[in-house]
Amino acid sequence: MLNRVQPQDVEYFRGLIPAERLLVGADIGSDYSHDELEGVHRSPDLVIRAISTEEVSRVLAYANKRCLPVVTRGSGTGLVGGAVAIEGGILLETTLMNAILELDERNFTVTVQAGVLLMDLSKYVEERGFFYPPDPGEKSATLGGNISTNAGGMRAVKYGVTRDYVLALRAVLPDGSVEVFGGKVVKNSSGYSLKDLLIGAEGTLAVITEATLRLLPLPAENISLLCPFPSFHQAIAAVPELLQLGVDPTAVEFFTRDVIALAEDFLGKRFPKIGTDAALLLTFDGSDAAEVEARSEKAARLCLTLGAPDVFIVDTDERKSAVWSARGAFLEAIKAGAVQMDECDVVVPRANIIPFVERVEQLSRELDMRIPYFGHAGDGNLHIYLCRDGLSKDAFEQKLGQGFAVLYEKAAELGGMVSGEHGIGWAKRGYLEDRLGPLQVALMARVKAAFDSNGILNPHKVCT
Numbered sequence: 533m534l535n536r537v538q539p540q541d542v543e544y545f546r547g548l549i550p551a552e553r554l555l556v557g558a559d560i561g562s563d564y565s566h567d568e569l570e571g572v573h574r575s576p577d578l579v580i581r582a583i584s585t586e587e588v589s590r591v592l593a594y595a596n597k598r599c600l601p602v603v604t605r606g607s608g609t610g611l612v613g614g615a616v617a618i619e620g621g622i623l624l625e626t627t628l629m630n631a632i633l634e635l636d637e638r639n640f641t642v643t644v645q646a647g648v649l650l651m652d653l654s655k656y657v658e659e660r661g662f663f664y665p666p667d668p669g670e671k672s673a674t675l676g677g678n679i680s681t682n683a684g685g686m687r688a689v690k691y692g693v694t695r696d697y698v699l700a701l702r703a704v705l706p707d708g709s710v711e712v713f714g715g716k717v718v719k720n721s722s723g724y725s726l727k728d729l730l731i732g733a734e735g736t737l738a739v740i741t742e743a744t745l746r747l748l749p750l751p752a753e754n755i756s757l758l759c760p761f762p763s764f765h766q767a768i769a770a771v772p773e774l775l776q777l778g779v780d781p782t783a784v785e786f787f788t789r790d791v792i793a794l795a796e797d798f799l800g801k802r803f804p805k806i807g808t809d810a811a812l813l814l815t816f817d818g819s820d821a822a823e824v825e826a827r828s829e830k831a832a833r834l835c836l837t838l839g840a841p842d843v844f845i846v847d848t849d850e851r852k853s854a855v856w857s858a859r860g861a862f863l864e865a866i867k868a869g870a871v872q873m874d875e876c877d878v879v880v881p882r883a884n885i886i887p888f889v890e891r892v893e894q895l896s897r898e899l900d901m902r903i904p905y906f907g908h909a910g911d912g913n914l915h916i917y918l919c920r921d922g923l924s925k926d927a928f929e930q931k932l933g934q935g936f937a938v939l940y941e942k943a944a945e946l947g948g949m950v951s952g953e954h955g956i957g958w959a960k961r962g963y964l965e966d967r968l969g970p971l972q973v974a975l976m977a978r979v980k981a982a983f984d985s986n987g988i989l990n991p992h993k994v995c996t
C-alpha cells in the first residue's frame with residue numbers, strides 16, 4: 533500500500549536537496565504532469581532534480597521506508613505515459629545528471645550519466661571518430677529514457693536497438709542500494725542477465741544513473757535513396773527482396789503520400805515530388821565510398837525492376853534537408869494536423885507488413901476515420917495514428933477502443949507484438965496482458981516484486 537507525501541516528507545527532502553532542485557505543489561510546472569502522450573495528466577507532489585547516484589540512493593531509501601511512489605523522468609518525450617506520476621508522489625528528474633564520464637577508446641565504450649541527451653552523446657562520439665548507432669527520432673530524449681524503453685529508431689535494420697549497445701548499468705534499487713549490472717565485456721554468460729531486465733523496464737525495477745555503451749567506428753560514407761512506388765503494396769513488397777539482395781541497408785523507411793503532405797504543411801517546406809502513393813527511403817553506410825555506392829546502385833536497380841518509376845539520390849544539401857527534416861517530423865506533423873490522436877506502435881514479422889497495413893486501410897474505411905501511418909519497414913515496426921478530426925470526444929474514445937482492439941488483435945494473429953519501440957507505460961498495459969497471457973504477466977509481476985517489494989517504482993506501468 534503506497535502512501536501520500538506528507539508535510540514531514542517534504543521537510544525531510546528540504547534537508548536533503550537544495551531549494552532550486554526541489555519543486556513542491558504549485559511550483560511544479562504543468563510539463564511535469566505529462567509526457568508526449570495526449571490524454572494522461574497527473575502532477576506529482578514533489579519534483580526532485582537529482583544530480584548524482586548518491587542523491588538518488590538517499591531519495592529512494594527514504595521513499596521506500598515511507599512507501600512513497602517514485603517515478604523517474606528523463607526528458608518526458610515518451611509516447612505511452614510512462615513518466616507520468618499516476619499515484620502522485622515523487623518525480624525524480626535526471627536531466628541534470630548529464631556528464632559524459634569516460635570515453636574508453638581501446639574498449640570502444642563510452643560511459644554516461646543517465647540524463648545525457650542522445651543528441652549530445654552522438655555529437656561527442658562522432659567528433660572523436662566513434663559511432664553510437666541507435667537513432668530514435670527524438671534526439672532530445674535522455675539515454676536513461678532510451679535504455680528504459682529500449683528505444684529503436686531508423687538504423688535498427690542494420691545495427692539493432694538500444695539494448696544491443698548497453699554493456700553495463702549503474703542502478704539504484706528501491707531500498708537505496710547501488711549496483712553495477714554488466715561490464716565492459718564483449719560477451720557474457722554469467723547467470724541471468726539482470727542488466728537486460730532493467731533495459732526496457734520503464735523505470736519499474738530500478739533507477740538507472742549511469743550506463744556504459746558500446747561504440748563502433750564512425751562510418752565515413754553514407755548514401756540515401758528515395759524510391760517512389762505506385763502503391764504501398766509495391767513499396768512494402770520490395771522490402772524482403774531488398775533485404776535478400778545482400779546490400780545491407782542501414783535504414784528502410786516506408787511512408788505514404790498523405791504523410792508527406794502533412795509534413796510539408798507542418799514544416800512549410802516542399803518534399804521532392806514523388807508523384808506516387810508511397811515511397812521507401814533507404815540509407816547505406818560504410819567506410820569505403822565505392823563499396824557503399826555499389827550497394828546503393830544495386831538496390832536502386834532492384835527498386836526500378838519492382839515498379840519504382842524513378843529513384844532519387846538524396847545527395848544535395850537541399851534534398852537532404854527536405855527529405856530528412858520531413859522524415860524526422862512525421863509524428864509531430866500528424867499530431868499538429870489532428871485535434872487529438874493516439875498511436876499504435878506494433879511490430880510484426882517483416883514478411884507480414886502487407887496484411888497488417890491492408891487491415892489498417894480497411895479499418896479506416898470501417899470506422900470512417902483518418903488513420904495515417906508510416907513505419908520502419910526494414911524491421912516490421914509500424915506507427916499508426918487514429919485521428920479525432922470532427923468527432924466528439926466520446927465518439928473518438930469509442931472508435932479508438934474499437935480501432936485499437938482490431939489492430940492489436942491483427943498484430944497478434946500475424947505473430948506481432950504490442951510495441952516495437954515506444955514501450956507499454958500506462959497506455960498499453962491492457963494490450964500487453966492480452967498479448968502475453970496470464971502466465972507471462974504473472975512472471976513479470978514476480979520479477980517486479982523481486983526488485984521492488986513495496987511497489988514504489990513507477991506504479992501502474994507495464995504490468996503493475
Ligand SMILES: Cc1cc2nc3c(=O)[nH]c(=O)nc-3n(C[C@H](O)[C@H](O)[C@H](O)COP(=O)(O)OP(=O)(O)OC[C@H]3O[C@@H](n4cnc5c(N)ncnc54)[C@H](O)[C@@H]3O)c2cc1C
Nearest residue numbers: 606607608609610614668669674676677678683684735740
Ligand atoms: C517526435 C518523437 C519521435 C520519437 N521517435 C522515436 C523513435 O524513433 N524511436 C523510439 O524508440 N522512440 C521514439 N520516441 C519516443 C521517446 O523519445 C522515447 O521513448 C525515449 O526513449 C524517451 O526518453 P525520455 O528521456 O524522454 O524518457 P521519459 O519519457 O522521461 O521516460 C520514459 C520511460 O523511461 C523511464 N525512465 C526514464 N529515465 C529513467 C532512468 N534513468 N531510470 C529508470 N527509468 C527511467 C520513465 O520512468 C518512463 O517510464 C519519439 C518521441 C517523439 C516525441
